[in-house]
Amino acid sequence: MKRISITVFACFLFGSVAFAQVTIAPTNLFLDANSRFGSYMVVNGGNQTQEVSIDFFFAYSSTDNDGNRSAVVDDSLVQQQYSIADYIRAFPQNFTLSPGQRQMVRLRVTPPNDLNDGTYWARIKTKSSPEAPPLELQTSEVVSATVGITVEQVTGLFYKKGDVSTGIEIEGIRSSLNDDGSLAVMVDYNRTGNSPFLGSVTLSLFNPAGEEVRRSFISTSMYFDGVYRQDFDLTDLAPGTYRVSALFESQRPDLSSNDLIQMDPVTASETISIR
Incomplete structure (x- = not known):
């Protein structure tokens, strides 16, 4: 019997994770010097036994000048400044889940005492795969x-x-206008303070009469300075002078306000011409 392995990567930094047969909750953990222990649940909702392993690494999201977002995993300088990955331990780190079974994974953070004030972070990688059949069942006579x-x-x-x-x-x-005729709105921002911004961004487009004709809302994380981008469909919008407004808030529907670092809402607007 031949066994073909396919790896699927799923990055969920907010919301709930429900992918393939294994589910995880919650998808963001917040710890501090007074609470260095956390936990999350891994559930096997499928009909196959799953082998699960836990690992940690450092990564953050960044944007280019056009607001295109990408994950950065190889920035050693930033990792040295902000990574907590080397100081996390999982209990258990490797385990097997039968169909319908769940496992509480407990985490302990033991950072060095000389950390400066601020927020440090890591990514939790929960890897799952169907349990391999016993060797005695993997005979060469089976062609499937x-x-x-x-x-x-x-x-x-x-x-x-x-x-x-x-x-x-x-x-x-x-x-600017995209090739497909849609409008790309880009907000240049600086992130201040000593911690990432975890919150939401609302962009609104108002017509010449002051009516809101387009709106976008997204929960996001901003680790450093960058560009936030949102594309708007201009179908059915008449030419004229429009106003774009941007609102940044430290609120997200998927996270408790107690976990988020609060700031006063920030807003700005700009007029644009649609032809």
């Missing part, structure tokens, strides 16, 4: 093949030390 799908689900852990703060300064709002 089984496909073993390995799913790697990535969630977040944040560790807050001392006085923490975050903020957003909007440098400006730009816009």
Whole structure:
């Protein structure tokens, strides 16, 4: 019997994770110097026994000048400054889940005592794959093949030390037309304070009469300075002078306000011409 392995990566830094046969909750953990222990639940909702392993690594999201977002996993300088990955232990780190079974994974963070005030973070990688059949069943006489799908689900852990703060300064709002005729709105921002901004961004487009004709809302994480981008469909919008407004808030529907570092809402607007 041949066994073919396929690895599927799933990155969920907010919301609930429900992928393949294994589910995880919650998908973000927040710890601090007074609470260095956390936990999350891994549930096997499928009909196959799953082998599960836990690992930790450092990564963050970044944007280019056009607001295109990507994950950065190889920035050693930033990792040295902000990573908590080397100081996390999982109990258990490797285990097997029968169909319908669940396992509480407990985490312990033991950071060095000389950390500066601020927020540090890591990614939790929960890898699951169907349990391999015993060797005596894998005979060469069987010509069929089984496909073993390995799913790697990535969630977040944040560790807050001392006085923490975050903020957003909007440098400006730009816009341009995409090749498909849609409008790209780009908000240049600086992230202030000593911690990432975890919150939401609302962009609104108002017509010449002051009526809101387009709106976008997204929960997001901003680790450093960057560009936030949102594309708007201009179908049915008449030419004219429009106004774009941007609102950054430290509120997210998927996270408790007690876990989020609060800041005053930040807003800015800019007029644009649609032809």
